[in-house]
Amino acid sequence: MTDPGASADGVIVRARALIARLRELGERTLLWRVWERMVEIEFVDRGIALAGKAFVSFFPLVIVVASFVPESVRDAIYTALTNRLGIRGEALANAREAFASSDDIRRATGVLGLLLTVLFAASFTTALQRVYLRAWRRPRQRAVGVYARGIGWLAAMLLFMAATGAVREIGGEGPLGPLLTGALVVLVVTLWWFTAWLMLMGQVRWRALLPGGVATGLTMAIYTLTARVWMNEVVERNQEQFGFFGVALSLVTWFTGAAICVIIGACAGPVLAEDPGPVGGWIRGRHTSVLVPGAEPSLPGPDGDLRLRDAFRPADDEFGTL
Numbered sequence: 048m049t050d051p052g053a054s055a056d057g058v059i060v061r062a063r064a065l066i067a068r069l070r071e072l073g074e075r076t077l078l079w080r081v082w083e084r085m086v087e088i089e090f091v092d093r094g095i096a097l098a099g100k101a102f103v104s105f106f107p108l109v110i111v112v113a114s115f116v117p118e119s120v121r122d123a124i125y126t127a128l129t130n131r132l133g134i135r136g137e138a139l140a141n142a143r144e145a146f147a148s149s150d151d152i153r154r155a156t157g158v159l160g161l162l163l164t165v166l167f168a169a170s171f172t173t174a175l176q177r178v179y180l181r182a183w184r185r186p187r188q189r190a191v192g193v194y195a196r197g198i199g200w201l202a203a204m205l206l207f208m209a210a211t212g213a214v215r216e217i218g219g220e221g222p223l224g225p226l227l228t229g230a231l232v233v234l235v236v237t238l239w240w241f242t243a244w245l246m247l248m249g250q251v252r253w254r255a256l257l258p259g260g261v262a263t264g265l266t267m268a269i270y271t272l273t274a275r276v277w278m279n280e281v282v283e284r285n286q287e288q289f290g291f292f293g294v295a296l297s298l299v300t301w302f303t304g305a306a307i308c309v310i311i312g313a314c315a316g317p318v319l320a321e322d323p324g325p326v327g328g329w330i331r332g333r334h335t336s337v338l339v340p341g342a343e344p345s346l347p348g349p350d351g352d353l354r355l356r357d358a359f360r361p362a363d364d365e366f367g368t369l
Contacts, residue, residue, distance in 0.1 A: 077318060077326065084314040087349055088181040090307070097178060097306035100171040102299050105201070108168040111161060112205055114152040123212030124205070130215060132301055133274030134282060165198060172197030172246075175309070179246035182313040184345040196245050207238045236264035239309075243316060250342035251320075258330055259316020266308040274301060 109128060113121045129135075156164070176197070179185075211234055214227050240260030244253060281300060285293030320330050320337045331337060338345070 077322065080318045080322075081311070081315045084182060084318055085310060088178065088310070088314065090310045090314075093174075093178055093181070094303060094306040094310055097171075097174045097309065098299060098303040100174045101302045101306065102295075104168045105171040105204075106298065106302070108164050108201065109205065109208070111152060111156055111164045114156070115161060116209075120209050123209045123216060125212070126215050127208040127212035130212075131271050131274070132298070133271065133276070133278035135275070135279060165201065168201055169194055169197045172200050175200075175242075176246040178310055178313050179243060182310075183247060183251060183317045184348065185247060185250065186343050186346055196248075200242060200245055203238070203241065207234060210234060232264065232268065235268060236260050239263035239267075239312060243313070250339055251337055252331075252334060252339055254332055254334075255320040255330060255337035256316060258319040259312055262315040262319075263309060263312025266311050267305065270304055270308045274304075 109124065113124045116124075211231055214231055214234075217227065237260070240253075240257055242263075243256040243259050244251070247256075278297070278301060282294060282297040285297045287293070289296060317337070319326055321327055322330070
């Protein structure tokens with residue numbers, strides 16, 4: 048007669064063996080390596096820091112700068128912003144009521160206030176650069192002009208928002224919709240391709256950075272599409288419960304998800320480019336290194352295996368900062 052206890056033990060042993068086998072197979076995939084790189088850079092802590100700085104420094108910059116530009120450019124920026132946030136209808140009206148008008152912002156800010164807002168927004172680019180430097184295991188950067196690069200990125204992002212907003216206003220819902228959508232995809236990928244090059248101080252080859260730009264662009268595009276499904280409800284529910292503060296909570300929620308998308312793309316870039324297999328070989332082309340001549344060698348990876356709890360560790364400053 049079969050012993051039920053022995054039979055149960057056998058099932059557990061086989062299940063553990065199957066799980067171990069599946070894990071072994073998973074660890075050989077590029078997706079697993081991207082996940083490991085995300086855990087390595089403490090993606091939870093990095094994501095929260097990036098989202099927080101985006102909300103308190105970058106987002107106000109967009110609102111303030113938009114109030115100083117011509118109305119057509121301002122409308123294009125707002126169109127791009129609201130489309131990415133996924134806010135429409137009543138939720139959009141509630142969000143707009145939470146902010147002052149452009150005339151009020153100009154009167155309250157002034158030229159000096161505008162300059163200070165731009166400088167304060169550089170703290171967001173600091174957090175963004177840390178993500179890319181950590182993901183690519185680059186050493187601390189002390190080059191001249193790093194702050195100018197950060198301000199340059201802010202200008203590029205504002206131009207990108209104006210351009211994408213203008214493209215949507217041209218007729219994204221009309222017969223030119225598919226063509227304009229393709230143009231928007233190219234713009235998004237180009238932006239994040241350029242972002243990686245700028246944040247890494249031009250020390251990584253352009254070709255090696257392209258997969259990361261594509262990954263970031265596609266991830267952000269998917270996230271933007273999903274935001275249209277849930278963001279309206281989040282804004283309305285939080286606004287009803289917390290008033291103005293509820294709108295702020297909704298925006299922080301969106302920025303947190305967007306930060307994770309950026310981190311996914313930033314980590315996918317080096318994993319794909321440094322892959323020892325055919326994928327990495329095709330990306331690198333005739334070059335054996337992803338770095339440009341004269342660049343400092345990358346730092347070594349972590350010792351030992353990483354676990355999910357490592358993603359929650361407070362981020363350190365071993366890697367470069369602005």
